[in-house]
Amino acid sequence: MSKNKPSSFAPYFTATDADQVRAAFLATGQLEGYASLSELIEAATLKEVRRLQRKYHKGRPWEGASPGSLRPGQRTRAEQSTEHQDRP
Numbered sequence: 001m002s003k004n005k006p007s008s009f010a011p012y013f014t015a016t017d018a019d020q021v022r023a024a025f026l027a028t029g030q031l032e033g034y035a036s037l038s039e040l041i042e043a044a045t046l047k048e049v050r051r052l053q054r055k056y057h058k059g060r061p062w063e064g065a066s067p068g069s070l071r072p073g074q075r076t077r078a079e080q081s082t083e084h085q086d087r088p
Contacts, residue, residue, distance in 0.1 A: 011041065012074050021037070021040070021041070022037065024040070025037045025040050
C-alpha cells in the first residue's frame with residue numbers, strides 16, 4: 001500500500017459488486033496479506049494501472065494528474081450507455 005496519502009478518492013460500486021469486494025476481503029484478505037479493504041482496492045487498481053501503462057504508454061508512468069483534473073461524481077447513464085456501446 002502507498003506510504004504517502006496526499007489525496008484520495010472513492011470508487012463507486014454497485015451494491016452487488018460492493019458485497020463481493022467485502023466478501024473477498026473477509027474470506028481472503030488475511031491470507032493474502034491485505035490489512036484493510038482499502039489496501040485490497042488500491043492493489044487491484046494499481047495492478048490495472050500498470051497493465052494500462054504497458055499497453056498504452058510503453059510501460060512508463062504517465063505524468064500525474066492533479067486533484068481537480070477530473071470531473072467529480074459518476075458519469076450520467078447516457079454517458080455510461082454510450083461507453084458500453086463503443087466497446088468491442
